[in-house]
Amino acid sequence: MNTNDITPNSLKTQYVTPSDCHFYQEKAGFLGAEIRGERHDRVILKRALPFQSPERYICITDVEKNELGIIEDVAAFSEEQQALIRGELSLRYFCPVITDILSIKEKMGHFYFDVKVGESKKSFTVKDISKNIRSHGKNVDITDIDGNRFRITDFDAIGAKSRRKLEPYIY
Amino acid sequence: MPSVIYDIKVKIFKAMQRLSVGFYSSKQTGSLMDRVMRDANNIYWFFVDGIPGIITEMTTVIGVLIMMFLMNAKLSLLVLFLAPVVFVLLFFGEKLFRNMHHKTWVYHAKVSSMVSDNIAGQREIKAFAKEDEEYDRFSKVSGDYKDAELKLALTEATVFPLAEVAILLLTVIVLGIGSMMVAKGESGMSTGTLLSYIVYLQMLTEPFDFLAWVSNWWSRCADSAQRVFEIVDAPAEITEKEDAVELRDFQGNIEITDLDFEYEPARPIIKAFNLKIRAGEMLGIVGKTGAGKSTIANLIARLYDPKKGSIRLDGIDLRDIRFDALRRNIGLVSQDIYLFMGSIADNIRYAKPDATMDEVIAAAKAASAHDFIMKLPDAYETYVGSGGQKLSGGEKQRISIARTIIQDPKILILDEATAAMDTETERNIQNSLSALKTGRTTLAIAHRLSTLRDADQLAVIEEGTLIEYGTFAELIEKKGAFYKLYEIQNEALKAAGILTDAASAADEDPEEE
Ligand SMILES: Nc1ncnc2c1ncn2[C@@H]1O[C@H](COP(=O)(O)OP(=O)(O)O)[C@@H](O)[C@H]1O
Ligand SMILES: [Mg+2]
Numbered sequence: 298m299n300t301n302d303i304t305p306n307s308l309k310t311q312y313v314t315p316s317d318c319h320f321y322q323e324k325a326g327f328l329g330a331e332i333r334g335e336r337h338d339r340v341i342l343k344r345a346l347p348f349q350s351p352e353r354y355i356c357i358t359d360v361e362k363n364e365l366g367i368i369e370d371v372a373a374f375s376e377e378q379q380a381l382i383r384g385e386l387s388l389r390y391f392c393p394v395i396t397d398i399l400s401i402k403e404k405m406g407h408f409y410f411d412v413k414v415g416e417s418k419k420s421f422t423v424k425d426i427s428k429n430i431r432s433h434g435k436n437v438d439i440t441d442i443d444g445n446r447f448r449i450t451d452f453d454a455i456g457a458k459s460r461r462k463l464e465p466y467i468y
Numbered sequence: 469m470p471s472v473i474y475d476i477k478v479k480i481f482k483a484m485q486r487l488s489v490g491f492y493s494s495k496q497t498g499s500l501m502d503r504v505m506r507d508a509n510n511i512y513w514f515f516v517d518g519i520p521g522i523i524t525e526m527t528t529v530i531g532v533l534i535m536m537f538l539m540n541a542k543l544s545l546l547v548l549f550l551a552p553v554v555f556v557l558l559f560f561g562e563k564l565f566r567n568m569h570h571k572t573w574v575y576h577a578k579v580s581s582m583v584s585d586n587i588a589g590q591r592e593i594k595a596f597a598k599e600d601e602e603y604d605r606f607s608k609v610s611g612d613y614k615d616a617e618l619k620l621a622l623t624e625a626t627v628f629p630l631a632e633v634a635i636l637l638l639t640v641i642v643l644g645i646g647s648m649m650v651a652k653g654e655s656g657m658s659t660g661t662l663l664s665y666i667v668y669l670q671m672l673t674e675p676f677d678f679l680a681w682v683s684n685w686w687s688r689c690a691d692s693a694q695r696v697f698e699i700v701d702a703p704a705e706i707t708e709k710e711d712a713v714e715l716r717d718f719q720g721n722i723e724i725t726d727l728d729f730e731y732e733p734a735r736p737i738i739k740a741f742n743l744k745i746r747a748g749e750m751l752g753i754v755g756k757t758g759a760g761k762s763t764i765a766n767l768i769a770r771l772y773d774p775k776k777g778s779i780r781l782d783g784i785d786l787r788d789i790r791f792d793a794l795r796r797n798i799g800l801v802s803q804d805i806y807l808f809m810g811s812i813a814d815n816i817r818y819a820k821p822d823a824t825m826d827e828v829i830a831a832a833k834a835a836s837a838h839d840f841i842m843k844l845p846d847a848y849e850t851y852v853g854s855g856g857q858k859l860s861g862g863e864k865q866r867i868s869i870a871r872t873i874i875q876d877p878k879i880l881i882l883d884e885a886t887a888a889m890d891t892e893t894e895r896n897i898q899n900s901l902s903a904l905k906t907g908r909t910t911l912a913i914a915h916r917l918s919t920l921r922d923a924d925q926l927a928v929i930e931e932g933t934l935i936e937y938g939t940f941a942e943l944i945e946k947k948g949a950f951y952k953l954y955e956i957q958n959e960a961l962k963a964a965g966i967l968t969d970a971a972s973a974a975d976e977d978p979e980e981e
Contacts (some may be wrong), residue, residue, distance in 0.1 A: 310830050345829065345847045346813070354825055356842050364839065367829070403517060404678075428851045444845070 313357065313366035315374050320381040328385045330357060332365050340365065342385050348433045351390070355382065392446040393419065395439070398459035401466070408466070410439070412447070421445065426466045437463065525675035532671050539665050540656060543646060547638055547669070554634045635673045642669060706773055712790040715797055719747040719782050720878040720909035722768060726777035729767060729932075737763050738932040741777070745925075750910040752920035752940075754950060755929035761913045762803060764929070765883045768911065769800045781879070795819070799877035801868050801885040807859070812841055813848040815867055819875035831873040834900040836893055837866035861888030869897065873904060880904060881911045917954050926950065 313332055320340075323329040327339040337359055345354035345367070355368040368374075371382050397413035408423045421441035423429050429440040437449040449455055449463075536544045646662040722745040729738040737760050745751045753761045766772055768779055770786045779786045786794070796819070807815050816831055817823035823831075828848065832838040840863055844850040850857045852867075859867070865888050872880065882901070886894040902922075905912075914920050921940055928936035928943070928950045936949050943950035 310826070310833055343842055343847065345842065346825065346849055347846055348849050350825070354829065354848075356847075358842075362839075362843065364842070369826075 311364075311366045312369045315378065318357075318366060318368075320374075320378050322381065328381060330365070332357070337365060342368075342382065342389065344386070344390070347390065348431055348436070348438050351386070355386070390446070392438075392448045395419075395447050395449045395455070397455060398462045401462050407442075410441075414447075419447075421447070430463075430466050521678060525678045528675045529672060529679075532668050532675075536665060536668050539661055539668070540646075543642060543649075543657075543665065546645065547642060550638060550641060551634070554637050635670065635676060639666060639669055642666060706770065708791045709788060711788075713784065713788055713793075714790055715781065715784070715793040718793075718797055718878050720797075721745070721747045721780075721782050722879065722909060722911075723780045723783070724764075724768075724777070725780070727767070727774050727779065728776035729763060729772065729774050731763075731772075736932065738767070738774075741932065741934060743927060743934060743937075745909055745911065747782075747909055748907060749924040750905055750912060750922065752923035752926045753911065753913045753929060754917060754920065754926055754953060756953075759929045760932040761929055762883050763932075765800065765802070765881045765911060765913060768879070769798050769881060770794055796875070797878045798881065799872040799875050799879065800881045800883065801865065801872050802881075802883045803887060807852045807864055807867065810851065811846075811849045812844075812852055812867060815852060816848075816870045817874055818871055819877075823874050827874055828870075831870040832867075834873055834903070835866045835870035836896045836900070837863070837870050840866075862886075862890065862893060865889060866893070866897070869900070869904075873900070877908070879909045879911070881913075883913045884915055885912075887915060917950075917957055928953070 317333045319331045321329050321331070323338050328342070329336065329338045330340045331337070339360055341358050341360065341362075343356045343358065344351055345356060352371045353369060355371065357365045357368065359365060368382070371379055374382065393414040395412045395414055399411040399413060399418070400409075401411075402409045408426055409420065410423060411418065411420050413419070421439075421443075423439060424442050431438050432452065435451045435453060437452050439447040439449075441447070452460065452463075533544070533548075536547065643662075643666065646657065646665065649657040650659055650662055722743075724741055724743040727738055727741040728736060730736045741764070743751075753764065755761050763772075767774060768786075770779075770789075773787065781789065781797075799819075813825070813828050816828050820827075825848075829838060832841055832848075841847055841850070844857060852859060865885060869885060885901070886897060889897065898919075912920060912923060920926060923940065926936075926938060926940060926943055927934055928948075930949065936943060936946070938946065944954065
């Protein structure tokens, strides 16, 4: 690595630790953070690796998207702080969990999915499956043509029938 | 899972590693790798989905045709006879039909509603002996229908599903003739028969759609297969010697001796070229577009081999050095950046796959790439390369600089590395670039001569030969070719109003792949 000292701060990675960063719930419900002694009443959290490491490398920015720091690992924070961080992330990365795959039909390069999300049925369409169906460990993440996300949290736990339907599309 | 596709890809990648860049550029593609991935996928899916699909759809077609013949042989013969005609007509008139698509639909709706009115009100028509009147009405509407087809005025360009429109036309014809048959009370033709006949006819839409699509797919697939074989069978031009050596204790001295090079026979690009760059020094290369600057950069990275003469690193001929040693020690940020199909993170750690995420982020930050990456929905896991997220030229260059920072090579070649960036980004990145340059042998090609001020030496190239060599100050003093280039550029910059940059607009519009 060659990031010598002439590199300005804006081009450096600034990790935050529980000692210099404290999250709090702002009155209006927004997530605030005090970072290195500076209060920010509204911060935005974004995952650098949303699929592979949803709990690591979380970038904190203000509303203008200026980066305030990066959380290297959520686990380093206290239970109470973790809950705040996860709460904010789950709002931003809302993602229905697929529990069953009823059918996948292919027509003209479009894949029509009929799935069950809990008790309710859901249909969506996926294009470019090699890009939009991704698996990481036991997770399978599916992005439909409108950019909506769906997730299978444990590929081995959905039924064998469901698994067989999706298997051909997972690389 | 799909081991076939994996095999194909592995075979192709192996083959690709044997090949020179000459092969890639002669196939005019910066994204060959992407295409290969797609080609392999194409072939695989054709066998997995295409072939079984063809079988089921063909079965449907045959079954439906049998049903149609059983119901009404006369009408079916007509359909069989007309179908190819309609397809041929549609095929050649595709453009015309595309425009007419919307209008035809409207008239189709009218015609069918009229016919169904007719069928529903058949008893009334007969009772009032209005057959001829209805017949006229139908002719009128279907005449309009024909007009709609022929009128080119409509510009609505919807996607044109050939098979659907063909079936639609056939349906209209069958509806017309069939309803007349019903109205005239022909044997074996009742309202019910006609309706179910139409239903069967409509059932052909999907298989035909599929078959039309599959034939298109097949031709793409044949293309893919051909490209794949081309790569697998192509002889390697740049090869690694059996006894190629490591670069031990590599310093980074470059020596070019009596170099001749041509891309095509009898069109020399580099002629009797001599140049020495000492380890740790920065050399700026200057010259007009087409002078051969990038060619020299590519030769040093051994993307091509010289025709005559040699290039040595620490005294060892490039052709005697192992590929992995070259790949590790020479970093090239070029004019046309090529991103591999994969995530941004994978692209950044390409030269060092075991780089940690810390390193990836630090490199991206140093290259001013982190912020724009974090604005993408999938951040570092955004797919780039063909079919993936489109990035602007400047964004690609920043990713490529991050890639080079991770690679940490001894020799750094910057071929107009910031040309596609806006001025502000370029200024931000200059610091990182200066940091990157320290302790390395650097070869910098830049359009803006002022950015080469800190170069230890400058080489001016014209038509593939070295015409001037010296420090910035020396060359200005000399009032030769470099001085002239410098003057021209200053004039232009002044005329454009203090140092505005033509490249500043370039960063915003994503490139088409
Ligand atoms: N792959 C190629 N095949 C054939 N000719 C090429 C190829 N690349 C470059 N050339 C030709 O070589 C000459 C030098 O090109 P290049 O080294 O790219 O110039 P520069 O970088 O100085 O603008 C030009 O005349 C160009 O047309
Ligand atoms: Mg060039």
